[in-house]
Amino acid sequence: MKKLEPVSSRRGFLKGLLSAGVAGTIGGLPSGLLVPQKAQAGTFDPDAYQIFRNACPRNCYDTCSIKTYVKDGVVQFVEGAPESTFTKGALCVKGYTYPRRLYSPDRVKYPMIQDKRGSGNWRRISWEEAMDIISDKILDIKKRDGSLLGLGLTKYSGNFGITNYGVEGMMSSLGYTTRFVGTPCWPAGIDAQNYDLGDMWCNDPEDMVKAKYIIIWGANPAWCSMHTMKYIYEAKSRGAKVVVIDPILTQTAAKADEYWQIKIGTDGALALGMARHLLDLGLVDNDFVTNHAVGFEEFADYLRENITVEWASEICGIPAENIKALTEEFAKAKPAAVWIGYGMQRHTNGGAMVRAIDAFVAMSGNIGVEGGGARYGHLRTWGFNYHAMIQKQPEGSVGFVGATGPKGEFDFAGESTAAYSDRAYNINKTAQEILDSKDPELKMLWISCKNPFAQDFDRNKLEKAFDKLEFVVSVEQFFTETVRHSDIVLPVTTLFEEWTVNASYWHYWLSLNEQAVKPMHEAKCNIEIAALLSKAMNAKEPGSCTFPQEIDAKEWMIKEFNQGIYDLFGINSWEDLRNGPRKAKLPSSASWNTREFMTPSKKYEFKSELCEQNGFNALPKYVEVRKPDAPFKLLTPHVQFALHSQFVNIDWMENFYPEPFVYIHPEAAKEKGIKDLDTVRVFNKIGEVVVRAKLTDNVLKDCAVMYEAWFRKLTFNVQNVVDDCAADMGAMKTGAPGVALHDQFVDIVRV
Amino acid sequence: MSKRYAFLVDMDRCIGCRGCAMACKNFNQLAPDMVWRQVYPLDEAIYPHRERAFLSLACNHCDRPACLEACPTASYEKREDGIVVHHQETCIGCTNCIRSCPYGAPRFNSQEKHAEKCSMCYERIDAGLLPACVQACPTQALTLVDLNEIDESKYEQYPAGYPAMKRLNPSTRFILPKKPRIVRG
Amino acid sequence: MNYEFPLVFFTALTQAAVGISLVAAWRETRTECIGLFSFRREWLTVFVLASLGLLASLFHLGDPKRAMTALVNLSNSWLSREGLVFGIFAFFALINIFRRSKLFVFAAAVFGIAGIVIQGLTYAPVSMPVISNAVPMCIFALSALCLGTSLTQMAEENGVSKMRTFLLVILVILLAALPFVWKGGDVLSQETAALWLSSVPFWGGIACLVLALVMSLIGRRCIVMGLLVLAGVILCRMTFFADTLHTATRIGMPY
Incomplete structure (x- = not known):
């Protein structure tokens, strides 16, 4: 390398120049002005920081384990926890913005009230004033209706920290209320996998390195699960072929060996075409379909009678020879995996399409196989106590008399035998449910961990629906459009300011989320807000809220742990997680490795009677997608x-x-x-x-x-x-x- | 022989996530509007699929840095290990380095009124750690290499879309992106 | 659009000052002229223009208070050298106001020429391939000579007038030809050409210079013409600084 003159000698030259007085016009100036200070290059010292453990609580496959560096009570920077082989020291582009979120000048800093919704005339109020107004409204509703069904909660995935289920707990502690239930995210696929396998349970994504063939079907991990890409690359470098099937040439598609641009909503037809070809070639795993499955013969008959590769090709737009070739390659490569993306099931035939793909993977013998599987998601590491969530209704509460109460995929409370239940509204029809609400009408909405105006469907209808509401409370970090449609906004903590614990629905790591710094401004975490509300309620009407009035957020985080969690992760105490995230001790990286399924038959169900009972085809038959009404x-x-x-x-x-x-x-x-x-x-x-x-x-x-x-x-x-x-x-x-x-x-x- | 540190950008592994660029902001506590590393999508004339292949670039820590030759206050220093460090505290914000660097590495901090650029996190390297951007890459597309150790013939120095400045001899090396086989109806 | 006005005025005014000083130095060699002109006023003009130019350059700095530290990197930086040389040039101009001597006059001229050469190197960065060559130096030298021959009291003198007409022709041809030459180059050159050709200041500047040329040809009074040349140089300089593409603007795209 060509060596450049060191800086110091250049400076020496200049000093000489100056002392000789050659630089006429600048003579007379103190020469110190002209000599740059030597920059003292301090070495970075990780030990100069306090380290805290955090976890990204967003609705994301990767649920990163975060290592937070704090100095002088200020978060200096974050990095991915190196202890997790999944996070592996790297966050994503979003995760690295967290210090800015914490210190953003845009944050909601204290409770505020808007004089007229949408007016932008916000006034700062104290927490006491805010709770006074809110509790007045709740008591008013109870007085008018004789129940609290006029009070609704909409909450979803804005913060998946387990203690945030205390928001549901807060609602229960007030009485029987209206809950927006369901999920806009992944429900069709969840049910599909439940019909087929008895549960949604995927392999450890880290075992994808063992796959010899990977079809990424309607998922875009390069953008939505960046940390899984390294396993896909590793599989590739070990000789696996990676095929992406997607209507969009995604970033993941650009990294695949082969990309298929499929017509939207036709994945089911393609999967059935592939299944038929598997059948024709005699490449079906006979052991699996006879010993571990039910209904295969009927499915095979359906395929023979109704499905051809050419038919599938016609519908999905992929040439028949490609379909045949891929089917053969997939069947001959063992293990072979399919990653079923959530995008693919957000269709009127979404569940049916997932079932068709499950069936194809099952026939190929890749269910219960390390490096194989029809991978969708799992909730196997979510066995917490849900202490914050499970609160008792006040004595004498009146609710909704109906068959069953609300559900949610993260609802682990189990069955209730109470006489009353909450009223369940469909979260995917928020606007319509509010507009249709009666007996009693929904009057007040509490919004937390959710931004309906950005995420709920048919925004214009939602505007009308919100006009019908008497009172809206938003718990937020930023002035979103939903906050604009609220009467009161309450500032909520970021991950650095609260205690909680996080699990993933994809990988098998568990992360602690410690309070790394004191909350900024007047922010409070969701369970502290619940406690404050309880205090205000009980002051006005003793016994009107069962939520504890004083809580220690850290203690409440500890209460979420149980022996089952400790055993699963091989830890003695939650405090072990202070040394870094831990991975579940899995007997096998493969889900369903024993091939004992959780269906009624305990086998893989090509034919699901449960599915039929719920109004769908028992077999994973072809279902057409919604007809377009615009170009x-x-x-x-x-x-x-x-x-x-x-x-x-x-x-x-x-x-x-x-x-x-x-x-x-x-x-x-x-x-x-x-x-x-x-x-x-x-x-x-x-x-x-x-x-x-x-x-x-x-x-x-x-x-x-x-x-x-x-x-x-x-x-x-x-x-x-x-x-x-x-x-x-x-x-x-x-x-x-x-x-x-x-x-x-x-x-x-x-x- | 001393080291010649360099970034190796494997465009075939790069997913354009911008994690490297944000990790840089996060670790170096950059001003809100400041970036030291930028991820540039390749034009369709170079890679046929729009916004699907990228050049992740910060400072290229050139052998003969244009910034160092442009700076009137001698605020740039080329270390023995190849890292080009800019000393903000002596910079008077003349922007001559910004005009001169063909890669747009130095940028003007309009609040502090000085130039600044990627330092390859030399404070981290000196402590035995990787630069923040390299540590942040989820696919190991961005790595730190020693040009004295690697077989340079395996890598590109001037991929399309990257100014070929032979006199400066930029240290960054590249692996070109491959294209998937496409099946369309 | 960032026209870099501090640099526009710095370069244009220092070039005017150098141009005038060169004419003045040339005159020193011709004894018949001695006594005909107010040398003091001329060197005062040189000094004021150079000082204004240097002052303008301060507005380009983030921290003008530490402007003097720009002289630190003489061993590497053409910008450092430029500052120093123009400082010395201004210093000799100042001396010539009060104690003009042939030595000081030629010293000013020599530093002036050096200044133009260095300026030509300073503003030919490797990052702007279309001007990373002798183009800036040629433009700057021609600008200095055109300004010098049109802004001095001697502008009406026959030899100077002919020289000026000739220089103006060359400058106009050079400036107007550049974008057309670039049109045949690579993508970056073509895009720079397109920017220059669609630049209002550029064509305004060319118009000023052409007008000055016409006045020079028909021998009109010089002050308007001198200002026209100055305006032409400044306008074209705005385009030079604002519309010459930097390689960093096209990273990821073909060059």
Whole structure:
């Protein structure tokens, strides 16, 4: 390497120059002014920091274990916990913004009241005043209705820290209320896997390295589960073939060996075509289908009578020879895995499509195999006490007299035998449920860990629905659109300011979330807010709220642990997690490794009577997708910069993702007279979005793609054009069917 | 022989997640509007699929840094191990380095009114740790290498979309992205 | 659009000052001129222009208070050298106001020429391939000479006037030809050409220079013409600084 003159000698030269007085015009100045100070390059010293353990509590496969470096009571920076082989020292682009979230000038800093909803006339009030107003309203509702069913809660995945189920607990502690239940996320697939296997239970993602063949079907881990990509790459480097099937040429597709651009909502047909070919070739795992499964013969008959590869090809747009070739390769590679993405089941036929893929994987003999599997998700590491959630209703509470109370995929409370229950409203039809609400009408809504105006469907209808509500309380960190539609906003803590514990629905690691710094401003965590409300309620009407009035958030975190959790993770105490996250001790990295299934028959059910009882086909038959009523099929999936409505509002993120776009195919754009970066109106019968267009053949000709996100400075909102049409399955395990948010149709014109 | 530290960008592994760039902001506590590392999508003329292959670039720690030659206050220092360090405290914000660097590595901090750039986290390297961006890469697409140790013939120095500045001899090395086989209807 | 006004005025004004000093030095060699002109006023003009230029350059700095530290890196940085040389140039101009001597006049001229050469190197960064060559130096030298020959009291003198007309022709041709030459180059050159050709200051500057050329040809009074040349140089300089593409603007795209 060519050595450059060291800096010091150049400085020496200059000093000489100066002392010789050559530099005429600058003579007379103190020469110290001219000599740069030597920069003292301090070495980074990790020991100079206090280390805290945190966990990313967002609704994400990866649920990263975070190591937080604190100095002088200030979070200096974060990194991925190196102890977790899954996180492996690296967070994602979102995770690295956390210090900025904590110290963002945009945060909701103290309780505030808005003089008129939407007016923007916010006034600061004290916590006592806020609780006084809220408790007055709750007591008023109880007095008017004789029950608290007029009080509703909508909460979902904004913060999956276990103690945050204390929000549900707070509602129970007040009485029987109305709950928005279900999930917009993954319910059709959950039910599908429950019909087939008896539970949703996936292999350890880290065992994907053992796979010889991987089909990533409707998932985009390069954006949505970045940490899994290293296992896929490792499998590839060990010789596995990776195929991505997706209507969008995603970032994951660009990293695959082969990418199939499939027509939207036709994955079921493709899977059935592949199943038929497996059958024709005699590549079915006979041991599995005879000894570990029921209904295979009937399924095989269905395939023979109704399905051909050519038929599947016609529907899904993939040439028959490719379908045949892939089927053969998949069947001959053992183990072979399919990753079933959540996007693929957000259709009116979503559950049916997942069942078809499950069936294909099962026939190939890859269920219960390390490195194999039909991978969707799991909740095997979520066996906490749900102490914060399980609260008793006050004596004499009156509720909803109905068959069953609300459910949710994270509801571990078990069956209740009480005479009354909460009233369950479908979370995927928030607007319609509010509009239709009667006897008693929903009057007050408590919103926590959720941003309905960014995430709930048919935004324009939601505006009308909120107009009907008398009182709205939002528990938030930022002034979102939902906060704009609220009367009171309460500042809630970030992960660094609260105690909780987090598990993943994908990997098998458990992470502690310690309070690393004192809460900023007047922020409080959800269970502290519940305690404050309880205090206000009991002061006015003793016994009206059973939630403890004084709580120690750390103690409450400890109460979530039990021996089952300790045994599963091989720890003696929660404090062991202070040394880093721990992974569940698994007898095998494969789910269903014993091939004992949890279905009624205890076998894999190609034919599910339960499914039939619930109004669907017993066999994983082909079901057509929703019919379009506009020229473009609209997909609104995730972008790597956002987790639903979170992160894109952080100014750091604006450096990398300042503006949303609608992505359309160049040929479709040409027909519409749209050029690259033109501003366009994306619209349908329920609303419109004005946004700039980018042209790319990453999307299908009849498809438009917009990535969901909430921008603090833009009105962009994909929910303007996404209606609340239901998916097929989901009601069994999550309380409400999913939503067909990828069966949406729009037209596009140049503005 | 001393080391010649360099970033190796494996574009075939890079998923364009921007984790490296954000990790840099997070560790170096950059001003809200400041970036030291940027991830540039490759134009379709270079990689056929739009926004699907990327150049993750910070400072290239050149052999003959244009910034060092441009800076009138001698605020740039080339260390023995190849790292080019900018000393913010002597910078007077003349922006001549920003004009001169072909890679846009130095940037102007409009609040502090000085230039600043990637230091390859030399404080971390000196402590035996990896630069923040390298540690943050979830796919090991961004790694730290010693040019004296690797077989340079295996890597690209001037991929398309990256200014070829032979006189400066930038240290960053690249592996080009591959394309998937595409099946469409 | 960032026109970099401090740099525009710094370069244009220092070039005007150097141009005038060169004409003055040339005059020193011609004894018949001695006594005909107010040398003091001329060197005062040189000093004021150079000082204003240096003052303007301070506005380019984030921290003007520490401007003097810009002289630290003489061994590496053309910018350091530029500051020093123009400082010395201004110093000799100042001396010539009060104690003009042939030695000091030629010293000023020599440092002035050095200043233009160094300026040509300073503003030819490797990051702007279309001007990372002798183009800036040529533009700067021609600008200095055009300004010098049109802003001095001697502008009406025959030899100077002919020289000025000739220099203006060359400057206009050079500036106007550049974007057309770049049009045949790589993508970055083509895009720079497009930016220059669509730049209002650029064409405004060319118009000023052409007008000055016409006035020079028909021998009109010089002060308006001198200001036209100055305006032309400043306008074209705005385009030079604002519309010359930097390689970093196209990373990820073909060059």
